[in-house]
Amino acid sequence: MFSARQIFAQVQRRSFSASSRQASKVTVLGAAGGIGQPLSLLLKLNPRVSQLALYDIRLAPGVAADIGHINTKSEVRGYDPTPSGLGEALKGSEVVLIPAGVPRKPGMTRDDLFNTNASIVRDLAKAAAEHAPEANVLIISNPVNSTVPITAEVFKSKGVYNPKRLFGVTTLDVVRASRFISQLKNTDPASENITVVGGHSGATIVPLLSQSGYNLEGEQLDQYVHRVQFGGDEVVQAKGGAGSATLSMAMAGARFAESLLKAAQGQKNVIEPTFVDSPLYKDQGIDYFASNVELGPNGVEKIHPVGKITDYEQKLLDVCLGDLKKNIEKGVKFVKENPGN
Numbered sequence: 648m649f650s651a652r653q654i655f656a657q658v659q660r661r662s663f664s665a666s667s668r669q670a671s672k673v674t675v676l677g678a679a680g681g682i683g684q685p686l687s688l689l690l691k692l693n694p695r696v697s698q699l700a701l702y703d704i705r706l707a708p709g710v711a712a713d714i715g716h717i718n719t720k721s722e723v724r725g726y727d728p729t730p731s732g733l734g735e736a737l738k739g740s741e742v743v744l745i746p747a748g749v750p751r752k753p754g755m756t757r758d759d760l761f762n763t764n765a766s767i768v769r770d771l772a773k774a775a776a777e778h779a780p781e782a783n784v785l786i787i788s789n790p791v792n793s794t795v796p797i798t799a800e801v802f803k804s805k806g807v808y809n810p811k812r813l814f815g816v817t818t819l820d821v822v823r824a825s826r827f828i829s830q831l832k833n834t835d836p837a838s839e840n841i842t843v844v845g846g847h848s849g850a851t852i853v854p855l856l857s858q859s860g861y862n863l864e865g866e867q868l869d870q871y872v873h874r875v876q877f878g879g880d881e882v883v884q885a886k887g888g889a890g891s892a893t894l895s896m897a898m899a900g901a902r903f904a905e906s907l908l909k910a911a912q913g914q915k916n917v918i919e920p921t922f923v924d925s926p927l928y929k930d931q932g933i934d935y936f937a938s939n940v941e942l943g944p945n946g947v948e949k950i951h952p953v954g955k956i957t958d959y960e961q962k963l964l965d966v967c968l969g970d971l972k973k974n975i976e977k978g979v980k981f982v983k984e985n986p987g988n
């Protein structure tokens with residue numbers, strides 16, 4: 648005879664293995680880069696991923712051969728930049744992560760990457776619109792505040808735009824905000840979850856510490872906010888010209904992909920911060936904004952409002968909105984003026 652508790656445990660085990668058996672193809676575009684390689688490694692370790700497609704303009708088959716030896720079940724394939732390679736990498740994909748593009752060097756802002764990365768993202772977005780129009784598309788390439796609108800414009804031009812399935816990955820800002828407060832307060836960083844809203848560059852990154860019950864003041868608050876807003880610069884400086892955050896970003900990207908897959912496979916209350924097509928500031932002409940978003944089987948399930956904030960945070964938000972508007976307009980204008988082939 649089984650007890651009620653044993654039967655419940657069995658049902659739970661079955662439903663977990665059923666959900667982890669669901670086929671989920673995940674594609675990484677830019678898979679051989681500083682972010683792409685560790686991100687692909689972490690995705691290979693994720694039992695929710697059944698197929699991993701790795702694409703880059705160089706070295707993707709090599710990275711795939713290497714990662715493919717890891718003894719987890721997912722099939723890994725690398726694709727060269729042949730005309731059919733990109734299409735095959737994308738076909739049937741449920742989640743497409745895009746970390747393709749150049750990183751910053753000391754002295755550069757993320758916006759300085761626009762001239763190179765805008766056309767890379769535009770062209771990869773075109774391929775995604777054609778070969779994986781229903782996938783969740785996760786934009787990592789900077790400047791995220793502009794590359795997300797670029798992707799949206801491309802999908803719109805192809806008639807397949809679904810605002811619920813396009814995400815700018817801002818997870819790293821929350822990861823940093825949580826780590827940095829834990830260092831100040833001697834708490835467990837894994838239990839911290841500081842809300843960060845706005846966008847993903849400098850002053851557009853707005854940590855809302857008050858919502859976690861913290862009330863830093865004066866210089867300590869200024870320094871904390873500055874560290875969260877310019878955490879990326881810390882890494883760029885420390886790497887001395889060899890790139891920007893790659894390992895922490897891979898962790899953040901893998902966490903976001905895992906959240907999307909969990910939500911797609913039926914888990915409730917999965918909430919992540921992300922830069923999405925958002926109603927929150929559309930009345931001010933700002934079509935995209937990062938806030939906490941509940942994820943579901945259709946992608947975006949519910950966009951959380953910013954909520955109660957202090958006067959100090961409101962001032963940060965006002966600055967953020969001004970910058971964000973310009974970054975978004977720049978991306979939209981780029982696609983209109985440079986539709987590509």
Ligand SMILES: NC(=O)C1=CN([C@@H]2O[C@H](COP(=O)(O)OP(=O)(O)OC[C@H]3O[C@@H](n4cnc5c(N)ncnc54)[C@H](O)[C@@H]3O)[C@@H](O)[C@H]2O)C=CC1
Nearest residue numbers: 677679680681682703704746747748749750787788789896
């Ligand atoms: N959203 C975020 O929080 C973060 C974003 N980033 C951004 O991620 C991007 C990538 O950074 P890293 O991996 O460090 O750069 P990386 O230079 O190490 O790697 C980029 C990869 O993209 C590939 N690539 C270039 N053009 C391509 C194309 N047309 N198709 C496919 N692949 C292509 C390159 O061959 C290279 O392997 C940068 O723009 C960086 O600013 C970096 C950290 C955090």
Ligand SMILES: O=C([O-])CC(=O)C(=O)O
Nearest residue numbers: 751789819879880891892
């Ligand atoms: O700082 C950079 O250029 C890369 C990035 O977005 C980050 O680390 O947050």
